Amino acid sequence: MKTKVRKHVRKVGNRFVLVKKHNRKINKKTRLFSKHKGKAIISKKKRKVLDDMFNRDFELGGYLDFEKGKGLENMKIHYGSKYALEFDDDPDYETQIHSHPNIKGVSIMPSYEDIVGMQETNQKEQLIFTRGLAISIAEKDRFRHVSPKRIRQVSNMMQRDFVNGMKDRKMYEKYKSIFRRELGLSMRWHDPNKDIILETRAV
Ligand SMILES: [Zn+2]
Numbered sequence: 001m002k003t004k005v006r007k008h009v010r011k012v013g014n015r016f017v018l019v020k021k022h023n024r025k026i027n028k029k030t031r032l033f034s035k036h037k038g039k040a041i042i043s044k045k046k047r048k049v050l051d052d053m054f055n056r057d058f059e060l061g062g063y064l065d066f067e068k069g070k071g072l073e074n075m076k077i078h079y080g081s082k083y084a085l086e087f088d089d090d091p092d093y094e095t096q097i098h099s100h101p102n103i104k105g106v107s108i109m110p111s112y113e114d115i116v117g118m119q120e121t122n123q124k125e126q127l128i129f130t131r132g133l134a135i136s137i138a139e140k141d142r143f144r145h146v147s148p149k150r151i152r153q154v155s156n157m158m159q160r161d162f163v164n165g166m167k168d169r170k171m172y173e174k175y176k177s178i179f180r181r182e183l184g185l186s187m188r189w190h191d192p193n194k195d196i197i198l199e200t201r202a203v
Contacts, residue, residue, distance in 0.1 A: 032195065033069045040066040040095055040125075042196040047134075053077075054099035054129040059085040061098025064127070066202035089121055094200045096123050100130040107162040108133045109171055112155040115183060116148065125200045133168055134190040138199040141184030154178060 009016040033041065042050070042064075054060055059080035067073040075097070078087040085098055098114075100106050108130045118126060118139055125138040154175070161171055172189045179187045190196045 030069075033071070036197050038068055038201045040064070040198040040200040040202045041071040042198075043071050044193060044195050046072050047193075047196055050097075050129060051132050055102055055131065056099065057101050057103050058082050059099055059101055061085045061096070062087060063090050063093030064095045064097050065093045066095070066200070068202045071202070089123070091122070094203065095125050095127060095198060097127040097129065100128060102131050105163070106130065107158065107171065108135055108168050109158045109162065109175065110135070110137050110155075110179075110187070112151055115151050115155065115185070118185060119146070125198055127196070127198065132192045134192075134196055135172060136188045136190065136196075136198055137179065137185045138188075139184065140180065140186045144184035146183050150182065154183070 009018055011017075032043070059082070060077055061080060062075060062077040064072055065074045065076075076090065076093065078085065080086070080098075082101055082103070100108055100111075108128055110126070110128060114126060114128065114137070117123065118137060123139075125136060127134060127136045158171060158175060161174070166174075169189065172187065176187045176189075179185045186199070188199075
């Protein structure tokens with residue numbers, strides 16, 4: 001019995017203080033949030049739920065709501081079809097999320113519609129999921145004018161690279177500076193099975 005108790009006590013000065021096991025876990029979580037002050041965060045554990053939910057042969061999408069210090073709090077999700085997804089703007093939610101269907105010929109890279117959507121709506125950040133992968137794009141230069149023709153060229157280039165077998169991660173490396181420089185969007189890759197830290201601030 002004595003050894004069991006000892007695991008839960010810590011010496012502070014010359015006193016022993018009782019430390020509950022789950023307190024340590026809470027502290028670890030708090031560290032994650034204080035390190036990324038006020039950012040919208042999806043913990044590994046919550047991400048797993050999204051990964052499972054979004055891994056379909058049709059699109060899903062909607063909005064994520066974050067709370068400061070707590071991360072992802074709730075979401076609103078709409079069903080789409082194999083190649084299409086439509087939903088209205090909702091100012092109550094901070095970030096938009098959608099999946100690309102897990103079917104042959106579909107890449108995680110933002111589509112033409114995704115990029116145009118960032119320019120035409122008030123949406124500041126979008127998170128894209130497919131096959132356990134996640135990419136986010138955020139607006140950096142709100143008033144930059146990019147012609148639809150150039151967006152079409154970039155998305156055609158991405159599609160060609162994908163069809164020619166370029167891996168998702170390599171595609172991201174190749175295109176992130178094109179997105180930044182030419183489209184005014186910052187793009188982030190979120191390693192599988194890790195926390196997702198977005199640019200959006202949790203309010
Ligand atoms: Zn998309």
